[in-house]
Amino acid sequence: LAKTTQPISMDSYEGQEVNITCSHNNIATNDYITWYQQFPSQGPRFIIQGYKTKVTNEVASLFIPADRKSSTLSLPRVSLSDTAVYYCLVGDEDNQGGKLIFGQGTELSVKP
Amino acid sequence: GAVVSQHPSRVICKSGTSVKIECRSLDFQATTMFWYRQFPKKSLMLMATSNEGSKATYEQGVEKDKFLINHASLTLSTLTVTSAHPEDSSFYICSAISGRSAEQYFGPGTRLTVT
Numbered sequence: 001l002a003k004t005t006q007p008i009s010m011d012s013y014e015g016q017e018v019n020i021t022c023s024h025n026n027i028a029t030n031d032y033i034t035w036y037q038q039f040p041s042q043g044p045r046f047i048i049q050g051y052k053t054k055v056t057n058e059v060a061s062l063f064i065p066a067d068r069k070s071s072t073l074s075l076p077r078v079s080l081s082d083t084a085v086y087y088c089l090v091g092d093e094d095n096q097g098g099k100l101i102f103g104q105g106t107e108l109s110v111k112p
Numbered sequence: 113g114a115v116v117s118q119h120p121s122r123v124i125c126k127s128g129t130s131v132k133i134e135c136r137s138l139d140f141q142a143t144t145m146f147w148y149r150q151f152p153k154k155s156l157m158l159m160a161t162s163n164e165g166s167k168a169t170y171e172q173g174v175e176k177d178k179f180l181i182n183h184a185s186l187t188l189s190t191l192t193v194t195s196a197h198p199e200d201s202s203f204y205i206c207s208a209i210s211g212r213s214a215e216q217y218f219g220p221g222t223r224l225t226v227t
Contacts, residue, residue: 087156098144100158
């Protein structure tokens with residue numbers, strides 16, 4: 001299971017685009033990159049998953065460079081309700097039986 | 113999307129007693145369920161992996177006799193914290209995956225306070 005490194009915290013203002021970068025230098029060939037969001041006293045919620053290049057859904061975009069040693073979660077035009085902890089996870093869930101190992105996460109604070 | 117529930121959402125118990133937490137997959141059959149523990153301002157820590165009809169696999173450092181896990185059906189797993197102590201006070205979260213997809217669905221969590 002590849003280890004991930006993220007900034008501990010980030011501040012932003014409403015309406016701004018927020019980019020959270022995650023380093024995963026030891027990512028394996030079969031590993032996917034998955035991001036989760038967690039609000040206080042709630043379980044994590046799946047945001048987005050990708051393998052390479054760019055993935056976009058209705059919530060966020062995920063940018064993955066060619067070497068896949070890092071990834072960037074992009075949240076367009078954040079609002080106060082996006083204040084949460086964001087976790088980057090790397091792994092091959094099929095081989096690990098679904099096991100997820102959470103790193104420290106990034107605490108995003110969105111201010112008015 | 114798939115829904116996972118936990119019961120109770122909050123529980124307060126006295127030191128030395130046992131507490132059972134239920135995790136249910138409401139609209140899918142969960143071949144595997146996971147139990148996590150999260151202390152304030154900390155990340156989730158995987159405690160054990162639970163497969164239906166077999167013994168749970170515990171992570172290193174997690175006492176299997178203290179945290180009893182039972183996965184009796186494809187929609188229910190239970191975590192029993194035995195002889196609870198104040199240091200067991202934490203936020204316990206379960207998750208589940210179905211056999212068709214590797215996507216993991218998390219429950220809302222259970223706040224345990226041991227007095």
